[in-house]
Amino acid sequence: QVQLRESGPGLVKPLETLSLTCTVSGGSISNYYWSWNRQPPGKGLQWIGSVDKDGSTHYNPSLRSRVSVSVDTSKNHFSLTLNSVTAADTAMYYCAEWGGAYWGQGTLLTVSS
């Protein structure tokens, strides 16, 4: 059974860079295509970006100028970087298999000084 676990700082200051990692267990990261999604408090889901085993990426146009997603097959994990964060980036961040078959438990990111 594939399991995902997000890890990250929890709190980031405005205009700083957010970095999150999703570790995949119970399966090879090379067998799937992966995504990052987020959910602001009390709101719906938003797709951020996706990456495949070869590092090919797609991004949400609304975030493209600030976001980067990468994969490290040797560590069986993939990562999200979001630059110049603001309070609007405060959300629960979920990593997931592209088709939605597997989701992490989520990690709450708060942007505050």
Place this chain on the structure above:
Amino acid sequence: EVVLTQSPLSLPVTLGQPASISCRSSQSLVHSDGNTYVYWIQQRPGQSPRRLIYKATNRDSGVPDRFSGSGSGTDFTLKISTVEAEDVGVYYCMQHTHWPRTFGQGTKVEIK
């Protein structure tokens, strides 16, 4: 960008009764490869999302058979044949036929 419009946004239901959620797309969700990449996601209170239905009509392993997905083109439906207490939560439709992937606004299912 494809806009997915769900209705209703709030759905009070009686235990044991059926429930239905509509998801309408601003454009056809039939991919050039012939597949329809529409998914239904359940999010119980305080939990991470869980996929129930993939490619519009296929139920995921372990999902109770009271859940079913139907539809084609621009109109899709998630039905719960008999609502149980554990079905409380928010349900989202999602598409990735077209870039960027988009979600519906979510439908909150609660027990009357």
